[in-house]
Amino acid sequence: MTLRDLLRPDLDDLEDYVPVKPYDVLAAELGVPVERLVKLDANENLYGPLPAVRAAAAAADLHIYPDPGQTRLRAAIADYVQVDPAQVVAGAGADDLIDIIIRLVDPPAVVVPTPAFGMYRFLAKVAGATPIEIRRRPNFDLDVVAIRHAVQETGARLVFLTHPNNPTGNPLQIAELEALLSLDAIVVVDEAYIEFGGRTVVPLIRHHPNLVVLRTFSKWAALAGLRVGYSVSSPELAAEMMRIKQPYNVNVAAEAAALAALEHRAEIAKTIAAIVAERERMTRLVAGLGWLEPLPSVANFVLFAVHGRPAREIAASLRxxxxxxxxxxxxxxxGHLRISAGRPADTDALVTALQELS
Incomplete structure (x- = not known):
């Protein structure tokens, strides 16, 4: 018997999720100083966390286990989202909550309108569910009829949606969501980018107990490296998620930073406004080159259609x-490139490089 014989055979065809790399690794690969990198590939908040948030994380008692009940964190998030703390579950990033939901529902299949965030498909496959990908319409809106048919025909009890969608940037239409909430399925709406634009769907939970909303501190609060996110759902569903999550799934530094970010959210809102303004400036300048067409976006990134040359080669030349x-x-x-909204200097460097490639 070989080691391979002891492992799950259904993962042989698992399509790897392609993560982005941190500054130091990329700098070493490219042979350039870290300070010269313009990192617009991961939708990170390049302004970084506030000093008060950094200080809170640094002051955390690292020798003590985190609170498994997440009491303070759930209460603070509930105040931010305007729900009851019993509706909130925190996790090690939204990815952790995606995994918890899939394991809780244990569906035979998971329906994902594509293109979409790759972790839905990846974690579904790891959990033994079949990912059913439904192609979005040419304008990247949902094909609601196709999604409904997929759920009904496969017995899928779980649908993942993103609002605004990643990587396309367009918001979810409320009428589309309400049509899908009538299905016998849990509908998860990932609002990782909602702070940058769009209207939250959290209020719909009151009338739709099969709706789960995911959020993260990675983007708006610049805490991607600490991995802290949360879900909002009915209290009944949240209680079941709390039962099966790992007890200490949010570390003490991440919890302290998240609490500080919520306390200082008015200050962080100024950074969010700066990112949104830079998104619009980047869109205007890049579109002005004449061969990159921006798609409308309410996230902290823009998807551009590349005309007249291969997008892959443009990405490689920029790299x-x-x-x-x-x-x-x-x-x-x-034929597309997704470009994150950074700081003004990042946009200037991007546009200069694209002009050289024109």
């Missing part, structure tokens, strides 16, 4: 210059 953007090697996105 050689130390400018990182996201290229997706898949048919429905092959």
């Amino acid at each position: 050689q210059r130390g400018i990182l953007v996201r290229y997706y090697d898949r048919p429905d996105l092959a």
Whole structure:
């Protein structure tokens, strides 16, 4: 018997999730100083956390286990979202909550409108569920009829939606969501980018107990490296999620930073406004080159259709210059680049490089 014989055979065809790399690794690969990198490939908040948030994380009691009940964190999040603390579950990033939900529902299949965040498919497959991908319409709106048919025909009890969608940036239409909430399925709406635009769907939970909303501190609060996110749902569903989560799934530094971010959210709102303004400026300047067409976005990134040249080659040429953007090697996105909104200097470097490639 070999080691392979002892492992799950259904993971042989698992499509790896392609993560982005941190500054130091990328700098070493490209042979450029870290300070010269323009990192616009991961939708990170390049302004970084507030000093008060950094200080809170640094002051955490690292020798003490976290609170398994997440009492303070759930209460603070509930105040922020305007729900009851019993509706909130925190996790090690939204990815942790995605995994918890899939394991809780244990569906035979998971329906995902694509293109979408790759972790839905990846974690579904790891959990033994079949990912059913439903192609979005040409304008990247949902094909509600196709999604309904997929749920009914496969017995899928779980649907993942993103609002605004990643990587396309367009918001979810409330009428689309309400049509899908009539299905016999848990509908998860990932609002990782909601602070940058769009209207939250959290109020719909009151009338739709099969709705779960995911949020994260990674983007708006610049805490991607600490991995802290949360879900909002009915109290009944939240209680079941709390039962099966790992007891200490949010570390003490992440909890302290998240609490501080919520306390200082008025100050962070100024950074969010700066990012939104830079998104609009970047869109205008890049579109002005004439060969990159922006899609409307209410997130902290923009998806551009590349005309007249291969998008893959543009991404590679930018990379050689130390400018990182996201290229997706898949048919429905092959002619596109996703570019995060950074700081003014990041936009200037991007536009200069694109002008050189024109």
